[in-house]
Amino acid sequence: LSSDEKIGNRDHPNWLIQDFCEVISDCNLHDLPIEDYTYTWARRKGKANAIKKKLNRALATCDW
Numbered sequence: 234l235s236s237d238e239k240i241g242n243r244d245h246p247n248w249l250i251q252d253f254c255e256v257i258s259d260c261n262l263h264d265l266p267i268e269d270y271t272y273t274w275a276r277r278k279g280k281a282n283a284i285k286k287k288l289n290r291a292l293a294t295c296d297w
Contacts, residue, residue, distance in 0.1 A: 234264075240272070241284035262292040 234254050236244045267273070272285035 238271075238287040239285065241282065257292060261294055263295065265291040265293055 234250055234257070236247070239245075267287070267290075272287055273289040274287075275283060275285045277283045
């Protein structure tokens, strides 16, 4: 949920998801790590203007 989860194209302003990030924090949820490959979506693979993003994620509490 931050700009470091994306490569290529323009960064989206953080204020667009600020409220969502606050809800995740208020609920004490944590992102489960993805193994092997950080980015779950790509466009124009193998080209200089390729875009990669982490779109898929799973959230859980520490108790889970």
